Amino acid sequence: MGKITGFLEFERVSETYEAPAERLKHYKEFVLTLDDKQAQQQGARCMDCGIPFCNNGCPVNNIIPDWNDLVYKQNWEKALEVLHSTNNFPEFTGRICPAPCEAACTLNINNDPVGIKSIEHAIIDKGWAKGWVVPQVPSKRTGKKVAVIGSGPAGLATSQQLARAGHQVTLFEKNNRIGGLLRYGIPDFKLDKSLIDRRMLQMEAEGVEFRPSTYVGKKGDKVEDGLDVITFEELDKEFDAIVLSGGSEVPRDLPIPGRDLDGVHFAMNFLTQQNRQNAGDRLKDQINAAGKHVVVIGGGDTGSDCVGTSNRQGAASVIQIELMPKLPEQENKALTWPYWPAKLRTSSSHEEGCERDWAIVTKSFEGKKGKLSKIIAARVEWIRDDVTGQMKMQEIEGSEFEIKADLVFLAMGFVHPVAAVLEAAGVDKDVRGNVKANTENYQTSVPKVFAAGDMRRGQSLVVWAIREGRQCARAVDEFLMGESVLPR
Template sequence: MGKITGFIEFERVAESYEAPGARLKHYKEFVLALEDKQAQVQGARCMDCGIPFCNTGCPVNNIIPDWNDLVYRQEWKQALDVLHSTNNFPEFTGRICPAPCEEACTLNISNEPVGIKSIEHAIIDKGWEQGWVVPQPPLKKSGKKVAVVGSGPAGLAAAQQLARAGHSVTVFEKSNRIGGLLRYGIPDFKLDKSLIERRVSQMEAEGVEFLASTYVGAAADATEDGLNVITTAELDEQFDAVIMAGGSEAPRDLPVPGRELGGVHFAMDFLRQQNKRNAGDRIANQISAAGKHVIVIGGGDTGSDCVGTSNRQGAASVTQIELMPRPPEHENKALTWPYWPAKLRTSSSHVEGCERDWAITTKSFQGDKGKLKKLVCARVEWVKDDTTGQMKMQEVEGSEFELKADLVFLAMGFVSPVAAVLDAFGVEKDQRGNVKANVDNYRTSRDKVFSAGDMRRGQSLVVWAIREGRQCARAVDEFLMGASLLPR
């Protein structure tokens, strides 16, 4: 793969960024993709390692060494074909995936992995520029109809695969635009939404029908006014199979004293509003960080997105706190490689301006006249229970302190899908409140109803959603036709 001695001759070159001072003035993407020659050199670094751990590190099992080699040889169109053989939407993953493939790369043993994500980004962008990404409508129709509930990455992947197999596919989305959490959960500066639009256009040309502003379930459970409502009984009557592919949207709350104060919000409410405004929607009473002292509770990607958005809105200060202890700067490779390691990760949003602190618990929110003014916090330590061996949190005596805050965003993850939707379908749930379905056939407890993505597995990565959507599509195709030629 690549050049035999490339990994010795060439250093890793990462994608560069627009300077923080410039990119904070807009909500556009700011990553500067590799030029053709740079991508070629990075492809050359892919070594003939014998066992490509990158393949298994990648949830969709991208055939990474093959397209690295093809980029090295400047066979771009063939590289695109190989990339698309396992991943419907590499323009999404090439931008927002955390790249577990690079953590699994053999060269990562020396902390210099192949720049797999940047090469993927270069391949798909060239494919669109050259007009190589075109609709692939089926040669003949099956006569079967499939409903897909949710237009996030799992729903889109399943819909595209099934449409190409010849089925008539309708995608239902409760939001006013297609894309699910790709559209409203990820800031525009990380994923330009025109990328979603052009994929939707491709899928429409392949025969997929999209119905936005449409809620599936009971009308009384619709969370917004003006939504069209279709019941699960109507889906059952009109379609031969149904895929539940919504997101894990029930956020984890922080029920401490003062939670009701104005200024305490779930992170996704904040992010969704800004994306809607960027798209041209009018937002009444928009949550604004302008001139405010912002605290983000939660150390994951959603928290980081709140940091970047707050700084773009002109926050006076941004502080991100996390309950877990500060992770190590570098992992112990002998213990973790080729698996995903726990280590300190600094995002582009953190670089733009943010104070970070770890091992902190929030004891209460305090305010005046119904408005938030500060947090009362304390330091914690994690100790092992002698009986169970589990790590338990305990407050450090005398460590209580206060943080000035006008605005708090709760970004502590999501606990489950919205229960009302699952109840409307009448499907069995697992212990975490997700749809109960296995990864062999993705079938739920209800006849001809399947589930994939976050709604089935819980909060996860876009790349995992794409994998599950593709595999679920094959399972549905087998169910409808008795056999399937779709890849798994």
């Protein structure tokens, strides 16, 4: 504990943002990292609790009190070493993680929590700037070959850990660039894609081979033009282990009247197209919100990303609606701490301009000559069933209304991975359509085939994907070598 009275002396200082009017002019990151003094004071606020709830609240179990203390003492290089001991990619989580660690911070019981995420962000950015992030090349190679399918955070973490253990790793990705949903699902203004590129250079030096534009499946599958195709039978012959680490990519649909009208799109199609354009790809028939009235259905992060992207494209108006009721602005900490609380959250995209509404059911899409022009919606109330105790939705009589809409983005979450890939692999699925595998050995029903990340656990956070990738890598290493020194 660097400063015993630090939590009494210093207030929480959050990272600052570029002004909305300015950041709406571009797709670049706009968060300003803490300077050394600000980070030092935030580190001083950490109480080094006897039971570090922040550590338990973090899916990768970051050793947060230790690097807080090291930042307070301005020992940045050691702080980076401690941070990297549990997290392969803190530049990703330091930008886009919702920070469950901060919800679990002891200070959060009756005060503002330590700015853990902002300190993490400062550590890793300084590490890259100082040249401290270097390849960790294994001293010897095992001769074992591992195929990793899906290059999102789970696949990247799995690949890096296995390469450092000395295995020959090939990472397959169906998109034209590596990164999965990090690359094409998260807007550039939240995560600059050069961060992925420089990690790729590190991983290549460590021995990872990247194979983008490669579809892994079975013969006869319909694939996009320009993709290489490799079957699971071919992988089985060439590799000693295979890891399924793709995303949960099948979006939840809204099958109501008018769903087929021009102007109704899945959110991820919209976000992916913009990221591709930013990367220099030429697209046909790109979805563009310029001058249009946009309605985003779904109140989560994907919906928020649609808001920010629509405003940058020059939308005439943006409305985000949610089926569930509005959450309280402040949680009851006595009931929720140290767990992640359900409360109203306002993102930087919301602050840039957006109308929000809750407890609304979308009944139909309407338009003229095949093009969307409005939504028919109604207000609902949620009532607890006296018998089952479950909350049930009930439409409020006479509450039906219209919303003007030229574009609608469906951002209601994802239900499961692409079925064709799992069928080609021949693995068993759970009741939700995800790959069936436990968190002890991450093995599927097919010998030498493992699964990690969203493909196994369902739609989740980047930090959970990194955790599963690291743990899966250890399981694969044990499977191949009989033992493993990789951390779990």
